[in-house]
Amino acid sequence: MAVMKKSWMRRHWLTLLSGVLVVLFVAAYLKPWPYMLYGPGSAEPVHPRVETGHKLEEKGQLLFTTVSTYSNPNIFSIIYARISKRMDVKPESEATGGATNMEAYRNLLAWMRDSSEANALLAAYTAMKKPIDVQEQGVIVYALLPESKAREGGLQEGDIINAVDGTAAKTVTELSGFLQNKKAGDKVTVSGTRGEKTFKATVELIKMPSGDRIGIGFQNETVLKVTAPDPVKFDFADTGGPSAGLMMTLEIIAQLNGEDLTRGYNIAGTGTISADGTVGLIGGINYKLMAADREKADYFLVPYNAKNSSNWDLAQKTVKDLKLKPKLVKVSTLQEALDFLRKLDPKA
Template identity: 35%
Template sequence: MRTQWKKIVAIIVLLVVIAGFFIPMPYYITKPGSTEKLEPLVEIEGHKSELKGSLSLVTIAMANANIYTYGLAKLLPYQEIEKESDVRYENESNEEYNVRQMYMMNESKNNAIQVAYKAANQKVTVKYDGIYVLSVLDNVPAAKYLHAGDLITKIDGHAFESSAEFIQYVKSKKVHDVVTIDYVHDKKAETAQIELTTIDKKGTVGIGITLVDDEKVTTDPKIKIDSEQIGGPSAGLMFSLEIYSRFQKDDLTKGYPIAGTGTIDPKGNVGRIGGINQKVVAADKSGAKFFFAPDDKVTDEMKKADPTIKSNYKEAVETAKDIDTDMKIIPVKTFQDAVSYLEKLQPKK
């Protein structure tokens, strides 16, 4: 009888342990990820990489927390626990979150292309391409047709030059008016008749979508960037350096493995990113010798929201010291800061 009870208890304990892996918690666990060399991700017609060193982006690994990973994150260095509400927007689905990450990556690539091509005196043009749908409210007529990731090209036969013009047109309509939306879904052109509705407590008339401008960048020579497995905007700086390097006679890396992070805007300004400490750890493990970190300004407003906040560069330097790495942390405010540093760097012997 005792043996039978022991078996029952053992089975119950085993089921509880297994269940712990599948019971979700409202948290994400982030930790140092990997470095990805950019050379195989970037293809430019007639311009292959001649670098003896390498330029790499750095990733952060992120996963939904369970009771075990949550506990481990409390104990292990450079693992962080993020509230779900700090990672996702309110009511944002998995699909919408992924679409938002992909949009930010595409925007980052477009900015990097513009900056690098202009700096290298190559031809690049930017054209407004339509309205990119980031999310759709659940209980609106548009939800039957539109999805996150769709591209709206026209409304009632009108093509616009910005999302602001699109919004203004919709605002001129009344509740229950029906508009004709031309859009692209899964690379297929579609048309839908969509009834307008109120989208907030103020009675604002709208379609019920979160939208952003979508841009098409055209270059000569042609360029292709393969980044389907990577999301977010933080690789902008490193993409711009990789692209720029293809048009230079001299080896921009001087033979060194170089990593870094930072957003980039069309003017070449480098912006703040999250998880800089984890990226420093990942870059060090990969053997990088130099690491570009955004030298961002911490405003009074940022300090008010978080009194412990530090600039990316300062936190990167502290992390490098903590892990006792020889990797040098380089502060950059602009794309040109990074280029200037590399141009002055002595070649590897």
């Protein structure tokens, strides 16, 4: 019997080896890895995604740009991304900024998008010197500090707090005021919204790293509800993050003023927007430039900060290394972007 078994294995060794290799290939294909892949996303017209109740025909297009991301890839996708000059790989923990989990990270991105829309309205109406209604809605947990014990209590990034121990706390000031008479080690129950759901978490307070204040231990920002006098609507639900802010703002101003800011060109760009019109730095500008180049953009508005030229430096390097066509334009403020567009000669 032993001789027969050995003889059969010798005769079918190639089939057995092929079967093992197929099993290993399938296992490798199905196994997810804790990484995030980055690559060129889209460069899409802003016009169809912003409605103001004012009609405007644009001869060109204002394009907002995105980065394509893919979480938990298999090993073959990771290898391809490592080899490609147009993709990158990062550990999931680094890509999400150390967020508690992917749900927390996605909720944070969704808030960033919503906040970007609110700031776009504020910046646009401020630039046009028109009134706009602003109401405070809560406090976003932007990032938990390393010293914080709130994570153990169930709080996570992207949570929007609007009450403490049953008392309304819709601003950073209200939240801090409620905690000022507490001491380190005390526990409070915070509640609010987590994405589309509600949450409640009991967290232990700490002495904050800077100063003698007592707090929960997170970077925060007040969540605003902005209501414009015009029927402005946004359609960016399929995107995340704040980087379309500048292009949203330009489109709002163009429609409300009845002014074709494109001058017949394809104007791509990126950058966060603050209520005062400051254009903020973003991530992945190299991938956004690749997307803009694919859509034949004539110009690309690049966020620029005199103290941090990282976006501008990477944009210049990307255009040079990949021989991309869009002409780069530095913008630090909304007004600089408007000035550039208004000085363009109409495209023949």
